[in-house]
Amino acid sequence: MSSLLPPCPEPEEKIGEPQQLIQLGAAGDEPCLRADAARNRARLLDAAARLIAEHGAAGVTMEAVAAAANVGKGTVFRRFGDRTGLLMALLDHAEQKMQAAFLGGPPPLGPGAPPVERLRAFGIALLRRLAGELDLQLAAEAAADRRYAVPARRVQHSHVVLLLRQTLPHADHELLAHTLMGYLNPVLVHHLTRQCGVPMARLENGWNDLVDRITAA
Amino acid sequence: MSSLLPPCPEPEEKIGEPQQLIQLGAAGDEPCLRADAARNRARLLDAAARLIAEHGAAGVTMEAVAAAANVGKGTVFRRFGDRTGLLMALLDHAEQKMQAAFLGGPPPLGPGAPPVERLRAFGIALLRRLAGELDLQLAAEAAADRRYAVPARRVQHSHVVLLLRQTLPHADHELLAHTLMGYLNPVLVHHLTRQCGVPMARLENGWNDLVDRITAA
DNA sequence: AACTTAAGCGGACCTAGGTCCGGATCGTAA
DNA sequence: TTACGATCCGGACCTAGGTCCGCTTAAGTT
Numbered sequence: 001m002s003s004l005l006p007p008c009p010e011p012e013e014k015i016g017e018p019q020q021l022i023q024l025g026a027a028g029d030e031p032c033l034r035a036d037a038a039r040n041r042a043r044l045l046d047a048a049a050r051l052i053a054e055h056g057a058a059g060v061t062m063e064a065v066a067a068a069a070n071v072g073k074g075t076v077f078r079r080f081g082d083r084t085g086l087l088m089a090l091l092d093h094a095e096q097k098m099q100a101a102f103l104g105g106p107p108p109l110g111p112g113a114p115p116v117e118r119l120r121a122f123g124i125a126l127l128r129r130l131a132g133e134l135d136l137q138l139a140a141e142a143a144a145d146r147r148y149a150v151p152a153r154r155v156q157h158s159h160v161v162l163l164l165r166q167t168l169p170h171a172d173h174e175l176l177a178h179t180l181m182g183y184l185n186p187v188l189v190h191h192l193t194r195q196c197g198v199p200m201a202r203l204e205n206g207w208n209d210l211v212d213r214i215t216a217a
Numbered sequence: 218m219s220s221l222l223p224p225c226p227e228p229e230e231k232i233g234e235p236q237q238l239i240q241l242g243a244a245g246d247e248p249c250l251r252a253d254a255a256r257n258r259a260r261l262l263d264a265a266a267r268l269i270a271e272h273g274a275a276g277v278t279m280e281a282v283a284a285a286a287n288v289g290k291g292t293v294f295r296r297f298g299d300r301t302g303l304l305m306a307l308l309d310h311a312e313q314k315m316q317a318a319f320l321g322g323p324p325p326l327g328p329g330a331p332p333v334e335r336l337r338a339f340g341i342a343l344l345r346r347l348a349g350e351l352d353l354q355l356a357a358e359a360a361a362d363r364r365y366a367v368p369a370r371r372v373q374h375s376h377v378v379l380l381l382r383q384t385l386p387h388a389d390h391e392l393l394a395h396t397l398m399g400y401l402n403p404v405l406v407h408h409l410t411r412q413c414g415v416p417m418a419r420l421e422n423g424w425n426d427l428v429d430r431i432t433a434a
Numbered sequence: 435a436a437c438t439t440a441a442g443c444g445g446a447c448c449t450a451g452g453t454c455c456g457g458a459t460c461g462t463a464a
Numbered sequence: 465t466t467a468c469g470a471t472c473c474g475g476a477c478c479t480a481g482g483t484c485c486g487c488t489t490a491a492g493t494t
Contacts, residue, residue, distance in 0.1 A: 033441090033442095034440095034441060034442065034489085034490055034491080035490065035491090036441095036442070036443085036489075036490065037441075037442060037443095037490095040442085040443085061479085061480060061481085062480075062481065062482085063480070063481090066444090071443085071444085072443055072444030072445060073444075073445070073481095073482090074442095074443065074444055074445070074482095074483080074484085075442075075443060075444070077481085077482060077483080078441095078442070078443080079442095082481075082482075083480095083481070083482090138361050138362065141361050144355050144358050144404045144407075145355065145404075145407070147404055147408070148404070148405070148408040148412070149412075171426070172419070172422070172423050172426065175400075175409075175419070175420070175423035175426075175427075176423075176426075176427070178400070178405060178409075179396060179399065179400050179427055182396065182399030182400065182402065182405070183392075183395070183396050183399065185399065187361045187362075187364055187365070188365070188395060188399070190361070190362070191364070191365040192392075192395075195365070195366075202389070202392070203392070205389070206389050206392035206393075209388070209389065209392075209393075210392075210393070210396055210431075213430050213431050213433065214427075214430050214431075216430065216433060250471095250472095251459085251460055251461075251470090251471060251472065252459095252460065252461085253459070253460065253471090253472070253473085254460095254471075254472060254473090257472090257473085278449085278450060278451085279450075279451065279452085280450070280451090283474090288473080288474085289473055289474030289475055290451095290452090290474075290475065291452090291453080291454080291455095291472095291473065291474055291475070292472075292473060292474070294451085294452060294453080295472075295473080296472095299451075299452075300450095300451070300452090
């Protein structure tokens with residue numbers, strides 16, 4: 001069975017942010033904003049971060065962000081598309097740093113280590129990052145029908161597919177990657193850690209165990 | 218490592234529907250509605266089903282359902298709590314039928330077959346059911362912070378934990394069950410089948426393969 | 435420097451989910 | 465049958481995300 005999915009017909013038109021360091025084939029044309037637009041964008045991100053730090057991601061409205069940034073509401077939506085877009089933009093820094101780490105950084109996360117070890121390191125790194133961003137990650141969840149089209153997620157998914165392919169020659173890497181990524185779902189992590197009191201250490205052990213089971217010959 | 222999670226502090230107060238055949242320990246006290254309330258409930262479910270069949274789940278507003286049922290908007294929310302509650306009520310029949318099948322029906326779904334076979338049958342059955350309900354399942358997705366508290370999901374999860382426990386004596390059944398359930402996530406199924414064109418047969422093979430890997434000694 | 439135009443701005447406006455509370459109704463007890 | 469209280473009804477109302485469109489302005493062009 002092949003592991004190549006017809007690569008998911010590109011979601012028609014990307015609204016809002018260009019946003020990703022690695023576009024995996026998609027055009028990486030940063031539109032280069034007009035001076036005033038760039039200024040307002042920065043103001044908005046700053047205002048959003050401040051408000052969220054103060055009231056929590058769930059307690060901040062788009063109108064409040066606009067007001068705090070001294071900007072019209074329409075400007076927020078023009079720049080970021082929708083609420084999810086704004087929140088994902090706030091997560092973008094950490095995302096790009098992590099992408100750089102697992103695409104080109106030092107082992108065991110980056111190239112150089114055996115694929116299974118990279119897989120382990122990837123999950124642990126993502127779990128730890130998620131744990132520190134849970135509020136935002138939860139609030140930034142995309143609508144159900146776009147969730148798997150979020151660029152950051154696609155990059156992570158592709159990375160896992162790659163590592164699996166180097167480990168298991170004959171398997172449905174796409175589906176196995178979805179399974180692995182499912183374990184790293186922010187909503188699940190939130191549920192387990194915050195609502196069930198599961199300690200992070202157990203989640204991390206769970207990940208390593210899962211990788212072992214899935215990559216066992 | 219124990220597989221017993223502190224069973225997730227019951228979400229404070231259950232709004233709306235009592236809804237589940239098996240409450241897994243929670244009180245199963247059907248409140249027995251007043252005559253007019255029961256009549257309106259039936260009208261609402263009927264109207265909702267009709268409208269959704271005609272316009273798709275995403276194209277139906279709560280107000281439209283209320284109007285089609287000749288009932289006030291407040292009545293809808295009183296009875297079902299919120300939009301998600303109404304949609305989940307529409308899915309309840311199928312859910313109860315399936316619960317009955319895997320809790321007490323004939324093998325391989327019900328008791329009698331070896332646990333691994335029951336696990337396989339469970340996933341296949343759920344996948345097929347989801348495939349026929351994708352619109353509704355997608356629209357009925359609960360808010361992120363309640364998603365794992367939905368009664369139907371908890372019952373399914375517990376069932377998987379049970380089967381895993383009978384198969385793997387020493388494993389973190391809770392976490393493995395979450396992984397398996399993640400594969401059966403309606404949003405993922407929608408993404409793969411509708412957006413990527415993956416045929417159901419491949420998803421089913423993927424499930425069996427996943428069960429094998431996870432339950433391998 | 436004057437002109438042009440694509441990009442951006444802002445806030446009025448729309449929609450749809452969710453809340454509230456005064457009044458109507460059901461079920462029961464006397 | 466009547467009286468009464470708990471339950472329910474309905475639609476006005478609130479909120480917050482998202483859209484629209486006439487006006488403004490940055491940034492090239494001659």
